[in-house]
Amino acid sequence: MSRRNRGFLVAGLLLALLIAGVGSYYASSSPDGLEWSAEEEGFGSTAEDSATAGSPLADYAVDGVDDGRLSGGLAGVIGVAVTLALAGGLTLVLRRRTGAAPGAGDLADAPGAPVAADRAG
Amino acid sequence: MHVPDGFLDAPTSVATGLVAAGTVALALRGARRELDERTAPLAGLTAAFVFAVQMMNFPVGAGTSGHLIGGALTAVLVGPWTAVLCMTVVLVVQAVLFADGGLTALGTNITLMGLVAVALGYGVSRLLVRLLPRTRTGVLAGAGVGAFLSVPAAALAFVGLFAVGGVADVSLGAVAATMGGIHLLIGLGEAAITVAVLSAVLTVRPDLVHGAAHLRRPSDLAPRPLTAPAAGGAR
Structure with a gap:
């Protein structure tokens, strides 16, 4: 991976961790659009607890961590890490491998793909 | 927008489960065409970023909040099939x-x-x-309008499912009006966040944005080179 790509990915990941780990504490705790509509229209009470409601991370809080800011922030950081690992792993498995695919070199040299040249510059 | 257990009956939940499974199966094939060495890591990051931003509920008045869905943003950034997979991972987590x-x-x-x-x-x-000029502004406007409309569309799709398999016996017209109305407001937030994030990525790494591929073909800037048709045919 080029240095430029790595820099972009690290910056994006830091921003995601900052939002989930710190920013989320300042998010609105009002009911969301669906919850609010359900209460307004009288079907909110039909909601049932999820089978995972007993999860140690349920409702974006870590079991046993009493400080709300720390608990929510930690849950957010764990969520970002798990999502990155699963989605990143999946997309890496599915990607076209430039080295292995026959004819992939032609594609990179084609005039329709100036991106590779941009990166080299 | 996250539907809890209990709102919809079992047959409807099974049916949407089958729709979801079919969609993910198609996306696993389609995403192979969108993902390469450069874009695969961006797709993983996009999923993690959507997870983070979905935690940031913003107030929309009347004691209600909303948060980014991120479907339109993800699709424009990494391609629609990959977006289905990214959103699925976020929702499963x-x-x-x-x-x-x-x-x-x-x-x-x-x-x-x-x-x-x-x-x-x-x-x-x-x-x-x-329809719009082939510019960065055109890409941003398209994504913004798409993001805005995606929120009430998802809300009304829920109302459609609720009409078929809602457990509660309440007025459907009222549910549609309430859901549609509040999600039009939330859609404005969706559009603002989508345009802001996409604009930032287009500024630093336009070459990574799936939905801006048409902006970086040399044919847009100069007459098409003579070798282009041959190269196009080889693909």
Whole structure:
């Protein structure tokens, strides 16, 4: 991976961790659009607890961590890490491998793909 | 927007589960065409970023909040099939680890946010990109309008499911009006966040943005080189 790509990915990941780990504490705790509509229209009470409601991370809080800011922030950081690992792993498995695919070199040299040249510059 | 367990009856939840499974199966094939060495890591990051931003509920008045869905943003950044997979991963993590969105409602949530929001958001954005000038502003406007409309579209898709398999016996017209109205407001936030994030990525790494591929073909800037048709035919 080029240095430029790595820099972009690290910056994006830091921003995601900052939002989930710190920013989320300042998010609105009002009911969301669906919850609010359900209460307004009288079907909110039909909601049932999820089978995972007993999860140690349920409702974006870590079991046993009493400080709300720390608990929510930690849950957010764990969520970002798990999502990155699963989605990143999946997309890496599915990607076209430039080295292995026959004819992939032609594609990179084609005039329709100036991106590779941009990166080299 | 995360539907909890209990709102929809079992047959409807099974049906949306099948729709979600079928969509993910198609996306696993389609995403192979979108992902290469450069874009695969961006797709993983995009999923993690959507998870983070979905935690940031913003107030929309009347004691209500909303948060980004991210279907349109993800589709424009990494391609629609990859977006289906990214949204599915986010929704699975939320349902399994954080009890956000029901477990029997997982298929419903993937259908609403991974299929409807992605398909409508991406479809509208592509349509507008064709109609608007081929510029960065055109890409941003297309994504913004697509993001805006994707939220009420997903909300009304829920109302459609509720009409078929809602457990409660309440007025459908009223549910549609309330859901549609509040999600039009939330859609404005969706559009603002989508345009802000996409604009930032287009500034630093336009070459990574799936929905801006048409902006970087040399044919847009100069007469097509003589070798181009041959290269195009070889693909």
